[in-house]
Amino acid sequence: MTLARSRHDYDEDDVRVRPGRRGSRPRTRRRPAHESAAAGFVTAVDRGRYRCLVDGHQVTAMRARELGRKGVVVGDRVALVGDISGEPDALARIVRVEPRRSALRRTADDTDPFERIVVANADRLVIVTALADPEPRPRMIDRCLVAAHDAGMAPLLCLTKADLAAPGDLLAVYAPLEVPSTVTRRGEDPAELRKLLAGQVSVLVGHSGVGKSTLVNALVPEASRAVSQVNAVTGRGRHTSSSAIALELPDGGWIIDTPGVRSFGLAHVPPDGLVAAFPELAEGAVHCPPNCDHLQPDCALDNWVAQGHASPGRLDSLRRLLAGRDEDPAG
Template sequence: MSRSSRGYDESDVRIRPGKGTRPRTKTRPAHADADEAMVVSVDRGRWGCAIDADPDRIVVTMRARELGRTPIVVGDRVGVVGDTSGAKDTLARIVRVEDRTSVLRRTADDTDPYERIVVANADQLLIVTALADPPPRTGFVERALAAAYVGGLTPILALTKSDLADGADFRAAFAGLDLPIVAAGRDDDLAELHAVLAGKLTALVGHSGVGKSTLVNRLVPAADRATGVVSGVGKGRHTSTQSVALPVPGTADTWVVDTPGIRSFGLAHVSPDDVVNAFSDLREAIEECPRGCTHLGPPADPECALDTLAGASARRAMAVRSMLVALHDEPC
């Protein structure tokens, strides 16, 4: 009987095997033998990593496929496999990102929903502020303080260009905050600052033109960070374009992270309660506020305890309140 007369059955059908015959699995290799490292730089899909946080063992890495689009930033502690010799043209892989102990975040402004992670796992935040040229802004410092406390970093205020102004009034604005203030001008002795930084990972932030890169070059002479001048309108030219962790010579386990100069420190990711609780004197005051107080002041909150403060605390409360007003109607 011919095939055409008897018809077809399943034996006449050829099944073409698929391209992949191995079952898919979500099991990932443990990489128990991965070297521990700290991310010190990020540049176009490549990460510089210091093996065991050793500045003499820097390797170039890529992100392993199994990490997908996991964000990796300067300061992250990671697991690295592959060629970790650091030799020219070698490339290792980041296969694991450890949980972060602290995160410094900011947004472009108070309405921007996109959070930018400035640095991870930093112990301290050094807020670099010039006493003149450009003039100091208490608002910027208070915003940076709020971001530091919320992110788990200890803030420190570093004052540059002290030869142009004494800064007594500016210092007084932060009375009662238990905020260390150190002199960091071009002609100032940096011994006190070195003692504060010793054994820590410290991120530096500041407006463009305040002398942050100049300070970094004094702390790490081999860094050769670009410096700029302040424009005629009182705003500095951006000189640092990428965050980078740099080892401070002469002291073990001491790193500073130079971050790009910024013009604003948005707090869209921070809730109003986070902002108030960042300041010890304000946190104590609002314990006397009535239930449901938003701390925005009259007419919304006629009995807000912030209105009972005096001196530097009162000035700080009004600055914080202005932030709350900006954040009150925006998603956080």
């Protein structure tokens, strides 16, 4: 009589032995499922430690070995086991990263094959640009718009320091893209921005000194983010935010403040990914010659626009974004 095999019985197919290493213990293929793991939201990352919101309180955690090389970033939804009390000496383990619904990526430059995830699961990318001190850099804005489309995030253009310069000219440049925008002034409450961010997870991106930390302090007064001045000659300032951090908004939702960036590489975004962000042009792109970069005279999009299928402004905007990939990532 053959006995039914218990789920705890093993044979040689259930184990793996690492070759070339004497004394290596067989490892089972089965891994803990951690069905009872607590759900958490990563709010900060600092030198291998992760701050996670679990049931309304902050928990410090480390990555479990079974995660392998899978990274954990601010905005991730994770599963935790161990001590989730939140006490000063408590340390939990992140055993699982839940599937991401969005991921903002960038590379060091346009030739870097290694992309990095900046934040996960954000709904909106807030592109923060000063109108003066430092001067606005449209190419940087274009690159952030590309990244937002690639990540499946809704872009929002936030122009700061309108008390130093008028926003009209810069807004006109981006009017064909139909990107939502808001304008703020130093010393004034950003009420319109607060309303646009309510109930969403939004990430703020921009050069150092454009006013991100000032906005964060106005939106979340208890945040107390450091603020510094930018050199009037070079337009550069030190990174007052050294790492990304998620902060809960009083009216609901989250904002993720990120360190100031000097470049935003787009090596991970193919040209077709840009065209897909313009549906009325993507249909006409099927008539282009093979490997068309949409910047040459034989591009079919010129005729497509001439026939009235899309506006010239939208084509100009697409080509500005495409051309921006080959320019200085610092904008």
